Amino acid sequence: MKIGFLIDDHMHRAGGIQVYVRGLYHYFQSKGHEVVIFAGGSQFDNSKLAERVISLGVSIPTYGSGSSTSLPICIESNRRLREILAEEACDVLHVQSLHSPTLSGRLLANSKACHVSTFHIRVDEAWKLQALRLATALGPDLYRHIHGRIAGSQAALETAQAIFGTKDEYTIIASGITIDRFDAAVNLPRLHQYNDDKITLFTLGRLEQRKGVEYLLRAYALLQKDYPNQLRLVIAGDGPLREELQALAAQLRLTDVEWLGYVTDLALPHLMASADIFCAPAIGQESFGYVLIEAMAVGLPVVAAANAGYAGVLANHPGNLAVPPRDPRAMAGAIASFVASPAARKRLRQLNLQAAKGYSWQVIGDQIMEFYKKTMAQTVQ
Template sequence: MVAPYDMAVPGGVNAHIHALCRALDRRGHELIIYGPSSNDARLGRNQVPVGGSIPLNIGGTVSGLGLNVFRDGGVRRLLAREKFDVVHIHEPLAPVIPILFLRNAPCPVVGTFHVHREGGHKIYAATAWLLRSWIGLIDHRIAVSGAARGTVSRYFPGRYEVIPNGVDVARFRNGTRGAAIPAKNGSPEILFVGRIEGRKGLPHLIEAMPAVLRSVPSSRLVVVGDGPGRLEAQSIADGLGVDVHFAGPVSDADLVAYFQRADVVCSPATGGESFGIVLLEAMAAGRAVVASDIEGYADLIRPDDSGILVPPGDPVALAGALTGVLTDDALRSSLERRARKAAEAYDWSLVAARIEAIYLDLVTRPRR
């Protein structure tokens, strides 16, 4: 398994890789994760660093990429020594570590594409002339959503199988031991989970809170996560007189506890989302969901069924949807029930089985 981004830094793609590896491990497979790392001490037992990482702002998110082109020989020797049955590369056209594995793999290659960009992918646009010669080395292409498939196929047409992100349904439904969050005081809670950065849209949610509070005075916004927009978000809240609880980064056990005690989970992202992992986790926990009506959420959220969608960047619409969920018990219960049911189709056991079938097919037929 090849990770495109700094393995020492939490993120959606890294979370996907770890969860997939756990599910495949339970099915009897041996896996090693290779990728860039800025802090080897933070890596797990099955993670092997391939050079350091350089932080770059891509699509509104700072990602650590391994850009050392001189690792080519080392990657070639590693692959020759280990004799893997399959190399599964996430973001296989990302610079540079994924491309080194793609070029040198002597065995079948699976490539998973995670990224969606509404306005187009700048790196693909600038380098398509070069990358076209390498994408043909991928034996099976996966996209995590229709939106992600649309982004990559715009530059590199071909067959992409949509296999979504997964979720550990039992974990989010049943909870985990060891949670240490403050007791809920009985007030209705609106939960935001994610990196605090521009495209996640937290300022719009904070701007919606005064209207929500006029209808539900005891309600409270809880923010789990951190990021470069934290001070700006706090400043907006202070200016509006809104008491926002910034919980910061939390443990896995605490994250589940925050989901389970929330009355509604909100993702006000303005774009750049390819799927909506946080929304899927909320659905698995049986929470009502309010989210932006953006391309990346289209596969996961069915409007007014498994969640409520509102125009992105619209605090008035957000306030109306949140107020409706908080004040209408029947609506909230219906959303919770349907969300819980919808999440079952995304359990990692089912997602991993589909990917395992691809591996088995590739190793039992001649490679192109």
């Protein structure tokens, strides 16, 4: 089978949808399928990527769903797009949604393949949902060419139905992780800088408002009063709020806080495996929670804010803790319960290691391939 992925963003930016596309790309390739990615970002050098990417449009930076993204400006004619699609001859085109008319919508309109969509996003604000409903009603029907619909989670499904209504059927299939990376890290000795008597709290994410690191810093301030010189907080990730958050940490007189900045995919598993507790304070706009599954894959107990996406994941994995978003005291209390109980951390380690295997690309990729085959069979009929 030949599979084409459509993404309106570009593949040179780190992001959850890029992780999803890359994971499926390499899994399907390993199973003998031919794979290609259609994306924006023609201003970038695709030879530096590990995937075969056809860029159709200059990507313009923008902001959506509480995070940075981009939209392509594609000036290729419809005739040229049809020629490209005919040359590639994909059996399935898999678009990442919400998609726009700037690129993916045009490719779908000119394609004769079977079209599958995965809806990824979560929108919490009622006014944004209303605006998207209105834009969908007044704009071009970008979904009329879709033959099969996947939602990445219950949280994403609720947003899709709030925007498009409940007439269309969705199949919920979670996102996956490259489990081998984390399995290998579990058996490594801890990094020397964390191999001491202090309990290491770890968080990972872009330093922007929706990731809620402010509330984790405030929770850590409460914890340091009860556990002086017993904890450290390691913050991996960078973003526009870094200086503001560092100023808050100084104002709160926090000690033993490490700001690692961007961490490479290669370094991340060993770093996570050297921690004791994973903290995920994101306040909203989360449809799933890759970071939760990655933390589970190295055996860490998870304390997360109960936004819709994170709460949906943790509901399936009892023992990990979800607390109200924007509530430092509740987060501190949940973290303290793990700090105080090495036995609870040890017990949850084994449960999480086993549970994470259900999110391997082998499991998720096989589910998506079955969905492709089912949708293709229905489309032919």
